[in-house]
Amino acid sequence: MKRILPIVIVVVTAALMALALTGVGRSATTVGIVSGSVLPGFTPRASTPEQAVANLLIDVKRRNWDRSYSALARISNGADEPSFKRDWTGTDGSLRTFSNLEGYDARPLHATNDEAQMRLQLHWSTPVGPIQEVRDVQVRREGEVWKVVWPQIQTASVPAQVIPVNYLRWDVVTGSAEDEWGSRNIDAPHVRIISMNAVDSADGSIVMGEVVNEDTIPAFVNVNATLVDSAGNAIDDETSFDKISHVLLPKQVSPYRIDFPNLSLKNVKNVRMDVKASLVPASADPVIGIMDQKLATDAQGRNVLRGQLLNEGGQTVNISHVIASFYDNTGKVVWVSDGYVDRALLPQTSEPFAVEIPRALSGKVQNFHVVVNQYSLGKS
Amino acid sequence: MSWLTNTVWANLRPGRKLSTCLASILCMGGLSGGEVAGVHVPASVVAGTPTPISTAGSGKAAFYLIGPSISVKRDVNLGEAVQLQSRDVQNAGRYVAVVCSESCQSAAFYVTAAKPASMSFLVHPSRVPVAQSDAVSGVVLPFDQFRNLVLEPLTVDFQLTAGTAALMSRPIQTHNGVAWFRTSSGKTAGTLQVAASINELAAKRVVRQVASDPCNLRIKGQRTTKGILVETELVHDCAGNPVTDGTIVTFTASEANGKSTVDAPIKQGVARAQIASPGPVVVSVASGVVMGNELRVGGHP
Numbered sequence: 001m002k003r004i005l006p007i008v009i010v011v012v013t014a015a016l017m018a019l020a021l022t023g024v025g026r027s028a029t030t031v032g033i034v035s036g037s038v039l040p041g042f043t044p045r046a047s048t049p050e051q052a053v054a055n056l057l058i059d060v061k062r063r064n065w066d067r068s069y070s071a072l073a074r075i076s077n078g079a080d081e082p083s084f085k086r087d088w089t090g091t092d093g094s095l096r097t098f099s100n101l102e103g104y105d106a107r108p109l110h111a112t113n114d115e116a117q118m119r120l121q122l123h124w125s126t127p128v129g130p131i132q133e134v135r136d137v138q139v140r141r142e143g144e145v146w147k148v149v150w151p152q153i154q155t156a157s158v159p160a161q162v163i164p165v166n167y168l169r170w171d172v173v174t175g176s177a178e179d180e181w182g183s184r185n186i187d188a189p190h191v192r193i194i195s196m197n198a199v200d201s202a203d204g205s206i207v208m209g210e211v212v213n214e215d216t217i218p219a220f221v222n223v224n225a226t227l228v229d230s231a232g233n234a235i236d237d238e239t240s241f242d243k244i245s246h247v248l249l250p251k252q253v254s255p256y257r258i259d260f261p262n263l264s265l266k267n268v269k270n271v272r273m274d275v276k277a278s279l280v281p282a283s284a285d286p287v288i289g290i291m292d293q294k295l296a297t298d299a300q301g302r303n304v305l306r307g308q309l310l311n312e313g314g315q316t317v318n319i320s321h322v323i324a325s326f327y328d329n330t331g332k333v334v335w336v337s338d339g340y341v342d343r344a345l346l347p348q349t350s351e352p353f354a355v356e357i358p359r360a361l362s363g364k365v366q367n368f369h370v371v372v373n374q375y376s377l378g379k380s
Numbered sequence: 381m382s383w384l385t386n387t388v389w390a391n392l393r394p395g396r397k398l399s400t401c402l403a404s405i406l407c408m409g410g411l412s413g414g415e416v417a418g419v420h421v422p423a424s425v426v427a428g429t430p431t432p433i434s435t436a437g438s439g440k441a442a443f444y445l446i447g448p449s450i451s452v453k454r455d456v457n458l459g460e461a462v463q464l465q466s467r468d469v470q471n472a473g474r475y476v477a478v479v480c481s482e483s484c485q486s487a488a489f490y491v492t493a494a495k496p497a498s499m500s501f502l503v504h505p506s507r508v509p510v511a512q513s514d515a516v517s518g519v520v521l522p523f524d525q526f527r528n529l530v531l532e533p534l535t536v537d538f539q540l541t542a543g544t545a546a547l548m549s550r551p552i553q554t555h556n557g558v559a560w561f562r563t564s565s566g567k568t569a570g571t572l573q574v575a576a577s578i579n580e581l582a583a584k585r586v587v588r589q590v591a592s593d594p595c596n597l598r599i600k601g602q603r604t605t606k607g608i609l610v611e612t613e614l615v616h617d618c619a620g621n622p623v624t625d626g627t628i629v630t631f632t633a634s635e636a637n638g639k640s641t642v643d644a645p646i647k648q649g650v651a652r653a654q655i656a657s658p659g660p661v662v663v664s665v666a667s668g669v670v671m672g673n674e675l676r677v678g679g680h681p
Contacts, residue, residue, distance in 0.1 A: 187505045216590045216624040251668035252628040284645035294638030
């Protein structure tokens with residue numbers, strides 16, 4: 001008995017390990033959809049399009065670029081290895097450079113004996129939370145093995161140029177402790193909430209609207225909301241967190257959104273709003289234009305607002321964060337949505353963006369307003 | 381103790397009973413061997429002024445002085461004056477002098493602030509849009525050299541100047557140690573000097589008068605190889621002041637199947653933006669909640 005038990009444990013453990021390693025990419029959660037957590041392990045032969053995709057993503061997860069690249073189909077316009085690697089790891093301090101591929105769903109869109117088209121939903125973990133990316137890939141059979149086709153991604157090429165910038169920046173100088181009381185006070189910026197709307201959603205309650213900096217100096221803004229019941233007691237309070245453009249230049253308007261998860265408005269009698277603004281050093285550059293904004297439907301059938309972010313300045317914007325407010329025909333804000341762009345915005349180049357609109361609201365949306373938060377490494 | 385109950389205690393407000401009670405407790409442990417016949421204090425003392433307190437009687441006694449932020453105990457000879465030093469009476473307020481031997485006697489007096497030696501001058505706000513009524517206010521609180529608030533009425537001269545032009549000059553008396561004014565902001569952007577003076581004392585503050593909301597916001601534009609270059613005319617408020625650089629102007633180009641927007645800061649009085657749109661567009665402009673004109677630009681020929 002003393003020997004049997006350890007032997008059984010070892011055998012069962014080995015069996016489970018083998019099952020887990022060879023079963024990667026085969027654990028379908030929905031009929032027709034292949035999911036995987038891209039755990040490291042043995043890579044089975046790509047005898048099906050699904051297995052080819054699974055093998056590729058496992059190697060990408062392992063950052064085994066040589067092997068993942070060597071498993072791609074050879075085509076005339078295929079990506080070279082450096083650009084293939086850049087496609088997955090990102091460049092220029094973009095959000096992708098801080099992200100990790102956590103998992104994926106693969107759905108076949110179309111398949112023949114020799115070719116298949118797969119839709120990949122990639123689950124990235126990033127410093128700003130999980131991000132989903134959807135990609136359609138071609139898979140081709142070469143002999144007995146299926147291989148993923150990875151075309152060369154056209155990256156923005158910035159020609160050498162000189163872009164004149166009339167630099168505009170605000171710095172904040174604080175008084176010293178020896179100053180006479182009241183002699184060097186600087187008032188906090190004046191900001192105002194210009195609209196507010198509270199709605200119930202499937203995930204809880206949402207308070208949203210817009211806030212404007214009415215002052216002549218930049219402001220660091222945060223909006224707080226407190227839900228109050230009929231007895232006047234506070235039920236919950238939350239802040240806008242990253243669903244706002246925190247740094248508002250003079251006369252700039254930003255949407256805000258405050259989520260109250262798992263809380264219904266049924267018990268809420270009142271909403272107390274509080275906007276806090278403080279002095280902050282800021283720069284007016286670079287300017288980012290938001291081009292070709294239009295309401296559309298994406299590849300998954302979701303209603304989205306999509307467009308292009310155009311960096312009109314001469315500095316690289318590492319991470320762009322798009323926040324959009326949507327209005328109904330009376331001008332009321334009915335939804336606020338946001339999303340991050342995972343590629344860096346190089347000077348004078350553009351990158352696409354898309355933010356989702358709930359299906360129930362898509363018919364009500366008559367207009368929209370988009371602002372862009374920008375983060376540049378090494379800049380305040 | 382009966383004298384205390386009958387004379388002083390009954391006249392004290394509840395807040396002051398504590399210090400008096402303390403004095404009476406101290407009195408129990410005082411020296412014995414003398415008879416206190418009386419304590420004589422001046423009605424009021426100017427802060428920081430050495431002051432004698434005369435005692436009557438014979439023999440030795442303990443002298444206690446209890447006041448704001450101070451308590452003193454000394455051995456004294458009854459019949460001689462107790463000399464209070466400058467440091468003993470620096471804080472304005474009510475003091476109680478207690479002399480104890482076999483029995484105790486006490487007397488109260490007030491220390492008032494000395495002549496003003498400094499002032500706190502608060503001006504609000506630090507920035508103000510032009511032509512706002514009752515937008516600028518200032519408050520003066522005079523203090524003596526020991527930081528006692530001077531409660532006696534004083535005349536404070538307030539003066540407001542913008543550049544070299546005097547906008548306001550107003551003498552105002554303090555009430556309960558405070559003098560204040562309120563006035564409208566001027567019509568011209570720039571610095572507003574606010575001065576307050578009490579005799580030879582003076583303090584200056586600066587309020588920045590800034591342009592108000594843009595007025596009559598107008599844009600012009602032309603098609604370029606990259607799209608449309610639009611720019612505002614010189615942006616100014618309704619009083620003609622140039623709007624502060626950095627103010628955001630939003631350009632919106634609406635076309636048949638979408639729109640483009642650019643939030644551009646005003647630089648050197650003008651905001652400009654490049655809009656990448658090949659087709660005919662209508663460009664509108666806004667800054668904050670102020671709207672400007674619309675511009676129609678044709679497509680590429």
